[in-house]
Amino acid sequence: MTAFDVSERRIWDGRAESYARTFARLCVHTVPALLDAAEVRDGTRLLDVGCGSGSVTVAALARGAVVRAVDAEPGMVEATRRAAPGVSVRVGSLPQLPYADGEFDAVAANFVLNHVGRPLDALVELRRITRPGGRVAVTVWQAPGGxxxxxxxxxxxxxxxxxxxxxxxxxxxxxxxxxxDGLDALLTSAGLGDVRSTSHAWDHRADPEDWWAGPAAGVAAIGRLVTSRGSEGVAAAKREYDVLCREFLADDGLLVLPHVAVLGRGTA
Structure with missing residues (x-):
């Protein structure tokens, strides 16, 4: 485990509920395209890696897939269990997952490679648990982003x-x-074939206070930065935020926040 992996465990410890109320609403946008890339349909044996609040699992179940899920954070595991009763959801972290070689027809990881210290090793593991000819589909935040x-x-x-x-x-x-191009190269290095990655841009609409609630609760790395100096630092950042967010305010009072992700897929 790298220092980054240790840091990530600390970042997300106990943050499942706050994540579900805030940033999860942003990350759900890519789910339909991610499942399309993984060719998830009726009967597909899918593993949802880094299941978070369960959005990928729930959407895959609606397509008739046979879904299992895994996350490194126990709170996220419980959140997915609540969202998808009856689904097998386990605690496990990349690059070593508790599944057999070729166990799944497809593996999907929505904004997971951003949170592992060895992304290539993580992809090699996703390939290992995917049957020959099965699909691996992942998303990452593009840099530079929106x-x-x-x-x-x-x-x-x-x-x-x-x-x-x-x-x-x-x-x-x-x-x-x-x-x-960078994700294509990583997927290829992991031994996946028929690799293709594309950018996905969208505007995330959110109430200004709701958007601030995630960082103020310490969610994600940005939240740990915002809360690093206690309540005084949070208040100082909020004053700046209230000014800066006016750039993104629409007539209805909601923020319109441009985001860009990269969606990549390959065949095991």
Missing amino acids: PGQALVGRAAEAAGLTRPDWLATVDAEHIFPRTP
Whole structure:
């Protein structure tokens, strides 16, 4: 386990409910395209890796798939169990999952490679548990991304907040370009064939207070930055946020936040 993996466990510990109320609503956007890329249909044996609040699992069940799910955070496991009663959901973390070789027809990982210290090893593991000819489909946040992705970070920077020392980054040798070409290369290096990655851009609409609620609750790395100096730092960042978010306000009072992700798929 890398320092980044250890940091991620600390970041997400106990944050499942706050995530479900906030950033999960953003991440659900890519689910239909992710399941299409994994060719999920009636009878498909699918593993939802990094299941979070269960959005991929629930959508796959609606297609008639036979779904199992796994997440490194016990709170996320419980959230998916509540969202999809009867589905087998286990605690497990990449790059070693508790499943047999070729056990699944398809594996989907929605915004999971962003949260592992060894992305290539993680993809090799996803290939291992996928049957020959089966599909692996993943999403990552594109970099550079849409301007909506930087809003809270800009507010934190304007408030003078700095990244906590314990908040690790991915080791240099494991970094890959967060672009379609970069994800293509990573999928190919993992031994997958018929690789194809594309950008997906959309506008996420959210109430300004709802969008702030996630970082203020310490959700994700950005949340740990916002809360790094306690309530005083949160209040300072919120003052900056209230000014900066006006750039994205629509006439109905909601924020319109441009985001960009990369969706990649390959065949085992």
